[in-house]
Amino acid sequence: MRATLIYGAGDVRVEDVPDPHVQQPTDAVVRVVVSCVCGSDLWPYASRPATEDADRIGHEFLGVVEETGSQVSGLEPGDLVVAPFVWSDNTCDFCSEGLQTSCRNGGFWGADGVDGGQGEAVRVPQAQGTLVKLPVGEDSALLPSLLTLSDVFPTGHHCAVRAGVGERTTVTVIGDGAVGLSAVLAARRLGAERIVLMGRHADRTDLGRAFGATDVVTERGEEGVEKVRELTGGDGTHTVLECVGLEQAVNTAFGVVRDGGTVSRVGAPQYEQVSMGFPQFFKNITLTGGVAPARAYIEELLPDILEGRVEPGRVFDRTVGLDEVPDGYRAMADRQALKVLIRP
Amino acid sequence: MRATLIYGAGDVRVEDVPDPHVQQPTDAVVRVVVSCVCGSDLWPYASRPATEDADRIGHEFLGVVEETGSQVSGLEPGDLVVAPFVWSDNTCDFCSEGLQTSCRNGGFWGADGVDGGQGEAVRVPQAQGTLVKLPVGEDSALLPSLLTLSDVFPTGHHCAVRAGVGERTTVTVIGDGAVGLSAVLAARRLGAERIVLMGRHADRTDLGRAFGATDVVTERGEEGVEKVRELTGGDGTHTVLECVGLEQAVNTAFGVVRDGGTVSRVGAPQYEQVSMGFPQFFKNITLTGGVAPARAYIEELLPDILEGRVEPGRVFDRTVGLDEVPDGYRAMADRQALKVLIRP
Numbered sequence: 001m002r003a004t005l006i007y008g009a010g011d012v013r014v015e016d017v018p019d020p021h022v023q024q025p026t027d028a029v030v031r032v033v034v035s036c037v038c039g040s041d042l043w044p045y046a047s048r049p050a051t052e053d054a055d056r057i058g059h060e061f062l063g064v065v066e067e068t069g070s071q072v073s074g075l076e077p078g079d080l081v082v083a084p085f086v087w088s089d090n091t092c093d094f095c096s097e098g099l100q101t102s103c104r105n106g107g108f109w110g111a112d113g114v115d116g117g118q119g120e121a122v123r124v125p126q127a128q129g130t131l132v133k134l135p136v137g138e139d140s141a142l143l144p145s146l147l148t149l150s151d152v153f154p155t156g157h158h159c160a161v162r163a164g165v166g167e168r169t170t171v172t173v174i175g176d177g178a179v180g181l182s183a184v185l186a187a188r189r190l191g192a193e194r195i196v197l198m199g200r201h202a203d204r205t206d207l208g209r210a211f212g213a214t215d216v217v218t219e220r221g222e223e224g225v226e227k228v229r230e231l232t233g234g235d236g237t238h239t240v241l242e243c244v245g246l247e248q249a250v251n252t253a254f255g256v257v258r259d260g261g262t263v264s265r266v267g268a269p270q271y272e273q274v275s276m277g278f279p280q281f282f283k284n285i286t287l288t289g290g291v292a293p294a295r296a297y298i299e300e301l302l303p304d305i306l307e308g309r310v311e312p313g314r315v316f317d318r319t320v321g322l323d324e325v326p327d328g329y330r331a332m333a334d335r336q337a338l339k340v341l342i343r344p
Numbered sequence: 345m346r347a348t349l350i351y352g353a354g355d356v357r358v359e360d361v362p363d364p365h366v367q368q369p370t371d372a373v374v375r376v377v378v379s380c381v382c383g384s385d386l387w388p389y390a391s392r393p394a395t396e397d398a399d400r401i402g403h404e405f406l407g408v409v410e411e412t413g414s415q416v417s418g419l420e421p422g423d424l425v426v427a428p429f430v431w432s433d434n435t436c437d438f439c440s441e442g443l444q445t446s447c448r449n450g451g452f453w454g455a456d457g458v459d460g461g462q463g464e465a466v467r468v469p470q471a472q473g474t475l476v477k478l479p480v481g482e483d484s485a486l487l488p489s490l491l492t493l494s495d496v497f498p499t500g501h502h503c504a505v506r507a508g509v510g511e512r513t514t515v516t517v518i519g520d521g522a523v524g525l526s527a528v529l530a531a532r533r534l535g536a537e538r539i540v541l542m543g544r545h546a547d548r549t550d551l552g553r554a555f556g557a558t559d560v561v562t563e564r565g566e567e568g569v570e571k572v573r574e575l576t577g578g579d580g581t582h583t584v585l586e587c588v589g590l591e592q593a594v595n596t597a598f599g600v601v602r603d604g605g606t607v608s609r610v611g612a613p614q615y616e617q618v619s620m621g622f623p624q625f626f627k628n629i630t631l632t633g634g635v636a637p638a639r640a641y642i643e644e645l646l647p648d649i650l651e652g653r654v655e656p657g658r659v660f661d662r663t664v665g666l667d668e669v670p671d672g673y674r675a676m677a678d679r680q681a682l683k684v685l686i687r688p
Contacts, residue, residue: 097604099603099604101628162628162630260438265625268622271621272621272622273620274620276613276618276620278612281612281635282634284445284446284637287620287631287632288630288631289630290624291628293628
C-alpha cells in the first residue's frame, strides 16, 4: 500500500510500504477513508534530523474495518470506525480512569512497527479497546467532524475539562490553530459564556467566533496580556487554555490567569521548564493538562456531532489526496491551511 | 512593647517598638498569648541582606482582643482569637471564594506599618474579617494546637485539598518539617489510607507516623524516588504534597507522582522555574497549590481540635519566652527544634 513517511525536516514522502495484516489476535486492519495532518506533525516537519531511516507518520484516521483478529469482538469487517491518536486496551486501570494515554498495553501510531495514520490502511493493535464504531456510512457529510474525534476535538475538550471550564468560569484560549479553535468549541459546549480567544489570523479567529469566542485579542506578549486584563476588569480569567506549546504562550497564560485560576495546556511542549515560582505560588495558580486521552471522550462527544450541535470539522479548510500529502504539510507549515484533510 | 525584628541573616533581635493602637475603624489590637516561628521565617533568617532598617517578623499568633475600632462587630475586648497568617476583609469576591490570600483589601503581618506576630501585641487590620474567636480560655491546654490554625495546619490542609486527597488517593508527603507533618495529618483526616512520608529525621518521621503516615522513606533524590515507586508497584502515588519549597523537592515530587496525578506544593518556592516539559505533559501531571488561605479553613478545622480528634500542636517541641526568640530561630535553623512556640 501507499503511506506517508517523514525523512527529515521539510521532507515528507508518500511511498510503497508493506500491506498491513493481522499479526496479533487483538489486531484489526482498517482501510483509511479520511485522515489528516496534525499541528503536532509540524514539529518533526520543522526539525527532524534528516536520515535514510524514515518514520511513518499520522495519528488521526477514520476508516472501514477490513479484518479482525480472533480476540476482537464487537467489530466486524465493513464497520466504519474512528481511531483515537493513541491506541489502548481500554480495560487496564489507567484506561478505566479515563487516562488511555497511559494505558499499560497501549502505544503510538507510526512507532514500533505500527502503521501511521496517513496511509491507505492501518494495522490497529488492541483494536477492540481502541476503535469506536460510527453509525454512519462512509459517504456521510459528517466524516470531517467525526474524524476530529481522533484528536483535535477531544484535545480541546480535555484542555477545557482539566481547566474546570463550566458555566461560571471565564476562559482565555491561547492559540488560533485547530486545537485552540476546538478548545473554544469545547469551552462553549461546557457552558462557558465568556471566552477570549488570543490569535492573529482573522480567518481563524472568525471561525473561533463562530465556535463561541466572545472576544478576540490579536495582540501578543505583554500587550496581549494587558488587553485580556482590560477585558476582565484587571483580574484575568478563571481558566486559560494554552493550545500552542511554546514557553511564550505559557507565560502569556500566567499573565492572563486570575488568582486561584487554572492554566491547562494541550500544546505539545516545546520547552522543558516553566515559570512556576513565587508569583504563581502566591496567586495559587494551577498548571494542568497534558496529552489528551481522546478515547475517553469519544462516546461523550459523538452525539453532539451526529445531531449537528457542534461542527468541529469546520477546522478543515483544505482536502488533499494521498499523493498530495507533502503539499498539505507545506500548506499547514506556511499557514496557508488551518488543517488539511487527507482522502487516500 | 517588645517585638521581634530581623536585621539580616542570622540576626534576629527583640527590641522596644511603639505600642499598637487602633488606627482605622476596622482595626483591633490583640495582646499576643502564644506565637511561633515558621519554617518560612528561616528563609530570610538564612539570606536577608544586613541593613540598619530592620523588618518586623512573625505571622502566627493567638491572643486576647484588647481594643476594637468602631466598625468591628462580633469581637469584644477579652475575646480569645486566632489570626491567620494573612489578614483579609473576608467579604470580597476572592475571600468569598476561599482565597483570602488574594483579598482585595488584605495584606501581610510585619509589612506596610502592620505589626509582626512575634511580639507582645499586634494591631490587626480588617479585624472582623481576619480574627476567629476561640471558645476556650487563655490557659487552655489546646492553645498550641489552636495556634497551628494560624498557618501550619491549614497550610498542610490546603496542600492536601488542592491535591484532591481523599479515601481513594494514595499520598506521598515530601518533607518532615512542621508543614510536612501537618500535611500528613491533613491527608489522614481527609481519609487517605496510604501516606508515604519522605523525611530523614527519625524524631520527626515518628511524629509523622503518629499523625498517620503508613510508610517512611528516608532516602532522597533518585534513591528516594525508587523507594516510593517500589512501595507503589512501580506507579507512584496519586497525589504528592511538596512541603519543602526547593527545586530538588519538586523534582522528587515529579518522580513519585502517578500518571494523571497531582503535585501540590505549599513550600514557599526557592526556585523560579520547574520541569513541566514533555515528561510531565505526557503523564498528565498537574502542579497546583500555593500560599494557603488559612482563614478559609479555620472554621472547618477548629472542631477537630476542640474535640481532640487531631493534635496538630504536637509539632511544637520547644517553648521560649520573647527574649529567647533569637535562640528559637537558631534552634530551628540548626534543626535542633522542629517548631518553636513563643510565650511573650
